[in-house]
Amino acid sequence: MRAINRFHVMDAIRRHGPLARVEICERTELSPTTVSAITAALLDDGLVVTRQMGTVRDAGRGRPRVLLELNPDAARVVGVKIAPTRIVHVVTNFQGDVLAGLTQPVRVDRQPAEVIADLVEDGVRRCVADAGLTLDHVESLCVALPGVVEHATGIVRYSPILTEANVPLSKALFERLGLATLIESDANAITIGEHWFRLCRDLDDFVVVTAEHSLGLGVMHGGEFFRGAKGISFNLGDLAMSANGKTVARLADQANEPAILAPVAGDARFREAIRLGRAIPLAAALIATGDNALTASARRAGEVLGLAIANLITLFAPPRVVLVGSTLALGEPLMTALRTALDRTLPAWLGDVSEIAVDVQADDTDWARGAAAAALKQLYGAPWSSTGPARPRLDMNAEDL
Template sequence: MKTADPELMRAINRFHVLDTIRRHGPIARVEISERTELSATTVSQITGLLIEEGLIAPRQVGDIRSTARGRPRVMLELNPDAARVVGVKIGAHRIVAVVTNFLGDVLASLTLPVRVERQPPGVVADLVEDAIRRCVADARLSLKEINSVCVSLPGVVEHGSGLIRYSPVLRKSPTGLRDALLARLDLPVLIESDANAVTVAEHWFRLCRDLDNFLVVTLEQSIGLGVMHEGQIYRGARGISFNLGDLVTSSPGSAAISRLADFAAEPAILASCGEDPQLIDAARLGRGLAHLMGKGGVLEAERPSYRQAAATAGRAIGLAVANLVTLFAPPRVVLVGSSLALGEDLVGSLRQALARAVPPYLSDVTELVTDDMDDSAWARGAAATALRELYGAPWGTTGPARGPAPINHQEETAPWTGSRLE
C-alpha cells in the first residue's frame, strides 16, 4: 500500500487547522482536534508553528479557568494582519477589485467601468494593474504589503498554469494575463474562473457556510459551474474549470450541435428579443437586462418576446441543473449572476423544469437557492481564493507560483503586448 507524502500530509493538516480557526474561532485546541479529527499532539504542533509565524494569535478568555491545571483558558483566532490580498473580478463591462485582510474582511474596493471585450490584451493588463494599484492605495497600503493577487473572469481557466482557454470577455484566448501581471506587479498572481471564485465566496461568506458539498451555477455572459466537494474546489484534468454553457443540448438525431449558452446565456437572451435599438444600446453598456425590466421590477407585459426569452432560458437552465442533481446529488445548488434580474420569468420556469426533470428518488435531496450578490462580492471570492492558497502552503515559500507552471500540451500562452512590457 502506498503511503502518503509526509510533506503533503503536513500541508493538508495545516490547511484544515487554519480553516477551522477561520470558520469557528476563537476556538480552543481541544475543539480544533475534535473538528479536524487530528490528534491533540498534531494540533498543538501545528498551532505552535502558526503562532510563531504570526498567522494566529492566542487569546485568554476572562476568568474561565481549567479545573485540571488552574490556568486561564486559551482560545485561538486568526491574526487579521497576517496577510493582505487583492481579488479582482473581470466582467464584460467593468473591472472590480477588493483588498482584504487574512480573514477576508474588505479593506477597500474599487469599480472601473470599461468595455473589456473591446480592449486589446495589453490594455486589459494595464487596466487590471491600475485597478489593483488604486485599490491598494485606497486601503492605505503599498504593493509591498500585499501577499498575492487572484484575478477571476468568466470562462475556462487552468488552475496553476493560469492558462485562459476561453473567456467571452476577452478578444483572444488563450492569453498570458498572469505573465503580464507578474511582470507589472512582481507579486504572486493566480488566475481563476469567476465561477470557482464565487463558489469560494459562498463557502466563506454567504449561503453555504454550513456546507462542504454544494454546486454554484453562474448566469451571466457565460453559464459557469463551481463544484465544492468536501470543502475543496473540484476541477478537471490540469486543473481546468467548468463551463456549463458548453453543455450540448441537441437531440441525438440532429446533425447540428446546440449548446446551453446559445439560448440561455445573457447575450443570447438579449439577442432573442429582436432588433430593439434602445435594448442594443443598453446592452453595449452592460444594462441590457435593466432595460428589459419595467418600473415594477418585472418584465414589461406589453413586450411578450422578452418574457418568452426569459422563460425559454429558465427552462433550459432548469434541465441542466436537473442533470447536475442527477450526477452529484448535492444538498444545495446556488444560482448567482446578473441574469437573475429577470426575476420570476426566468427563475420560476427554471424551478418548474427542474421539478419535472429531476429523478423522483432525488426530488427531496437538493435545495435550490438564489443569491443576488454584487460584483464586489465576486471579487471578494477571488480574494478568498488567494487566501486559500496561502492557507494550504508553507508560509512564504510556496503559495501561488511567481512563474508560469509547465503546460503539458503544445498550446502556449500568447504574449501580451503593452508599453509596460516593452
Template sequence: MKTGDPELMREINRFHILDLIRRHGPIARVEICARGDLSSTTVSAITGALIEDGIVQPVPVGGIHESAARGRPRVMLQLNPSAARVVGLRVGPHGIAAAVTDFRGEVLSSLEVPVRVRRQPVTVVADLAEDAVRRVVVDAALTLRDVDSICATLPGIVEYGTGLVRASPIFAERDVLFGEALSRRLDIRTVVESDANAIALAEHWFGGCRDLGDFAVLFLEQSIGLGVMHDGRLFRGAHGLSHDIGRMVLGTDARGALVRLVDVASETAVLTAFEADPVVRDAARAGLGLRHAVERLGQTGLAAPPLVTEAGRAIGIAVANVATLFAPPRIILSGSLLGFGAPLVEAISAGFAEAVAEPLAEVTEILTDPPRGAARLGQGAAAVALCELYGSPWNTTGPVRPG
C-alpha cells in the first residue's frame, strides 16, 4: 500500500488523534488541530466517527464557551474507558504478574503469582499464564468475553506480531510460539512483546516520559533488554524483533574468552556473589531471586559484594554505548538489579562517565526507576495491547514516518 493512499492517511490521522486524546484529554478539538497539525475538517470527521463508535466520549464543560456569540458550552473529548478492556501479562523468572486495564489504561485489578517459572516446560508456563489471566479477569468482575486483547511480555528476544519467542531465559527451548499457546487456551488474540519494550511504552503512556518522544530503557534482570522510543514509537528490528543487549561484548578474560554484559550484570551473575550464604542460596533455588539477596544485605548490614560494583560498571559502559548509538535525551534504568540501590547506581554512573563521549554526556540524562509491582508490570504489557487496539497503521520495523 502506498503511503499516499487516502485510507492509510486516514488511519494514521486516527491513530494520532487517539494518541493526543489519551495523552492530553480531556482536550478540545481546536487543541487537537494545533497539537497534531491537522485541519479542523479532518479532526471533526475523525472525532465524530470515534464518538459514534463509542471509542471517544464528549465532556461538556460548563461555563466555558467556544464562542461568546453562539453561547454554547465548550465540548472536550476524552477516551471512553469502557470502550475496551485488555489484560497485560508479565512472565518473569520468579513469577507472573497480570493486570486488567480499561481503554484509558486505568488498572481494574492486578495480581502477582510468585512461582519459579524459569526453565519450566512451555506447556506448564502457558498453563500458569492462563490461570493468572482467568483469575485477574474474575477479580475485575469481568468475563473473558469482556476482554478485547491480551499482551504477554517476557525477557529475551521476541518477534512482535507472530508471538514467537526467539530466545528467553524463561524457556529452555528456542523459537517458542508462546502467543499461539495462550491464544489457543483462552480463545483471545494474544500478542507477545519483550518486557523492555513494554516498560518503554508504559513510561511513554503512564510514566515520566509522556511528553518525550525519544528515550531508551534498559531493563536489568535475567536478561538485559533494551527498549528504544523514537518519535513516540517503539523502534523494532527486522520482523519486529526486540532488542536484548546482554550479548554485547565488553572485552575478553585472562584466557582470551569473550566477556559479555550478561556474564557480569544479570541476576544470575550477581547471585554468584552470595553462594557462600546458605540462606540466599536456598532462596535462589526456591525461585525468590535477587530480591531475597537484597533483603538479606539489609538485615545483616553487610556491604554489597564487589560483583555488584563490577556489574554496575559494565552496565554504565552499556549505557554509554546506547548513548553513542542513539543519543537520546533520556535513558531510564529499570529492573530488579536496582534493588541494590546506591552501590550499583554509583558504579553505573562511574562506568558511564568513563566510557561516554563528552558531548553525549551533556545531552543524555540517566534516570533510575525502582523495581515495580504487579500493577505497573502488567500495565506495561497492557499498554502494548491498547496500542494494538488504537490501530497503528505502519509496519513494525523501525520508526517509520507517515507520509
C-alpha cells in the first residue's frame, strides 16, 4: 500500500504539477497525514523539489504558496524499441523528457537473440554517451518488442521478429550492462506512452491496438496494465478468427503488414522496400494511384481489424480505443473498412460506449519513450532508498543466450 500511495502522489505531481500538498490530497484522495509523510520522504530523496509562488510581501496574507514538482535530474532511464528493421533507443530524465536518441538499422529477424542483445547493449552505451552521461547515471532500462512477454521474468516467450522462443532477454541485458532491465511488449510500451504523453492523458481506462509488422494489444485499467498470468502481455495477432478442421485462421493472417503486402511481395521494388522498412509508405502511394490488389488487401485487413475491435469493446467496454502503428498510413481503404465492420458487428447497446481515436503521428521515438516511461513508472512506486526497481530473476529455467 505504501508503494501504491507513493506512486499515486508522484504520478499526480507528474501529470498535474506543480501542486500544493492540499491539491495532491484532492487528486489522490489520500489523507493530509499520508501525503505529508510521502512528500517529506520524496523531498529527502531529492525526487521532488519545491517551487515558491510569490513572496510574503506579494501575497499580503501569510506565507507564500509552496508547490511541489518532480526533480528532472533525479534519475535517468533508457527506453528501447526493437522493430523488424531497426532498434531505437532514447535516454530520458525523471519527467520523461528525451535527452538523446539513437536508431540502429538492422535486420532483426536475421539475427540470433544473442546478437540482438549485443546490439541493444551497444546502442544503450552509445545513446547514454550522446546524452553526456555514463551508465552509472542511469537507473534502469526497459526494452519493448512485439510478441508475448513475461513481465515477471523478463522472458520473451515468442516474438515474430526473433528466431528463438523463450529468450531470457532481461537476464542477458542485465549481465551485459549491469542495469535493472524490464522487458515489455511494444504494445504495452506505446500504451503507457499514450497515457503519459499523447491521446490518453485524460484517462486511466482505455485500450490500445497496435497495427504494424505484428498486431498488439495494450489494456490500461485504473492506470495500471491489465496482464495475464506471470505478467504475460497480449499478442492480438494470435486471436483466432475461424477454425476449420485442422486449420485455424488468425487475425495476423489477414491484417499484419506481411499479410497486407502479400499481393506485391514478389515485386522487386517491394522486396527492397521491405528490407529497408519502407514498404508501407510505398504501398500507400500505390493505393492512392488506384492499385486494386493492394486496395483490396487493405480493405480485408480493415474488416478483420474492425471485427476484432468490436470484440474488444464487447469484452472491456473501454471509453476509448486508440489505434496506432505504421499500417494506419494505408489510409482510407483500411480505415473505412474498419469502421464499417465495427459498426456492423458491435452490439447496438454498446454503440455509444467507446470513442475510436487514431494516432497517426506516433513515431519510433514515441514507442521508445513509452518504454522509458514504463521504467519510470516502476521507479515511481519503488522505495528509492531500499529496493529500487526490480532486478531480473537469474534462476530462470530457460536456456541462457
